[in-house]
Amino acid sequence: MKTARPPWMEAPSRAGLAIKSVVIAVVCLLVLYPFVNIIATSLAGESEITRRGGIIAFFPSEPTLAAYRTIFAGGVVSHALLVSAAITIIGTALNLVVTIALAYGLSRPIVGGRFVLTTVLLTMLFGAGIIPNFLLVKALGMYDSYTSLIVPGLVSAFNFLVLRNFFQNIPAELLDSARIDGAGDLAILLRIVLPLSKAVLAVVALFYAVGHWNAFFNALLYLSDTGKWPLPLVLRLYVLQGQPVGGGTESPGEAVASIQAVQMAVVVVALVPILCVYPFLQRYFTKGVLTGAIKG
């Protein structure tokens, strides 16, 4: 059955539809194919990669987990993985607590609220620069410590705006009736505002978490001790700078992992958490991003 279309949305011509379909398919392919390629390569054995000159287009003929065994035997990647996971979890939790508190506090008119709001929003227009930030982190004694990856980015003004706008749009009657029932500001936040904000909180949490998971520059800047490196720095070392991954001794007879497969295995390991969380949060993006885009 054909749905009736309004006059300004008439059905596209056949040729137009064909061209459009091709363009859309190409766009999707350009985005998705790289993932297919790296996963396929990470699963390929040494002999196959050599034989095919590095091209594992879609699926290796004899998939092997040798590459993954190599990176997890070495310990460096596993350790970096743990560091990144810990930074992501602890960092995101702290980000959320402070951002929620600030956004909720400024979501209603309080004494000095305008001043604080202006102070926060102005920071979106300027930055002090790399050098002063570096010197500050050093002066605060956070150099070479994991706190340098968490504290200097405790609140993002953008995420704050997203939350504050959302909180402001919660009907005042709801909050007032809770107040009549004797709930204080904190109780209202915990029992009414937060439960209503789950979707937008999920989006903000994702933004923060992805930031921590991908944290590269701060780690490069502030962590001179390579033993503390999170995954992105290890990734650079092994994949972009081509250092061999220090693996355990291979037992003879087992499939040997090629360098290329090992490199791609590290990439896949770095990608998996994002690919796992993404589908569940994707539907909230538009809402979350747009609540932030409305001017505060």
Added chain:
Amino acid sequence: MHRVSRTSRRPPATVRQPGPGLRARLRRDRVMLLLVLPGFLFFVVFHYVPLLGNVIVFQDYQPYLGFKDSPWVGFGNFSVFTEPDFYRALLNTLKFAVLQLALFFPAPIGLALLLNSIVSPRIKRFVQSVVYLPHFIGWVILISISQQLIGGTGLLPQLLGDLGLPRVDLMTNPGFFPWLVTLQLIWKDAGWGTIIYLAALLNIDTEHYEAAAIDGADRWRRLWHVTLPGIVPVTLLLLILNLGSILSVGFEQILLQRDAVGADAAEVLDTYVYFHGVLDGQWGPAAAVGLVKGVIGLVLILGANKLAHRFGHEGIYSR
């Protein structure tokens, strides 16, 4: 309970009522103020205090002497702006900025128009999920993937080799570098950028389309006379915001690929500051470059905003 009496307070912000005294209000808002405190302190310490740190621009800063005891040099550090190294970084930055404005900035608009024209909601949602994904991929991962696909031992040179063509390595070609950086940026963020345009497209009053259709406007005329004017405000807003960061062209992205193509092709202002300041210890001159870059960004954003106001648009803040 005294709390009950507070219920009808908090008038709309615009209506000024003779409220209770400051002390009473502080008391009334104490929980909220306590909640705000950590975030406020964070912004003061990590965004405003570093501004003061820029005093080292006027010093021959020595880490072991600190701000207090490092000798003052007036504008001595500004001589860095006459050095060829700095010019190279500036020219590269501008080159990248222009390419990004010309190619990366319009990409989400085109993609949004394409997505918007998909009639089936299911296909539309699927394509949206696909194109948003790369935004969440970090630069290290993205460049690793790029290396695997178009780098020296990657897919593209192999395919070219099989076809008997020269095996080009696009990752180490200095001439191609600006294009590489722009293409990577488009792959990563063009899809994400469509979100805001799609929302703007949804907000266009359908009556305009109806009226245009009745007046006999075909598809393209409707696009030109209804759709495009409908997204002009959002476009301007994003353009102004972009201008503010125009001198910060993909810092991580470029830093990560600098080794492969060399400083001549890849040194930009941010990497200049990083290498000269943090790594080589020329704190004062590097901070001077960083400061001037920040000031130019601020001036550009305020100027562009003023211009938008002059033309009757709202810009990033109204007034």
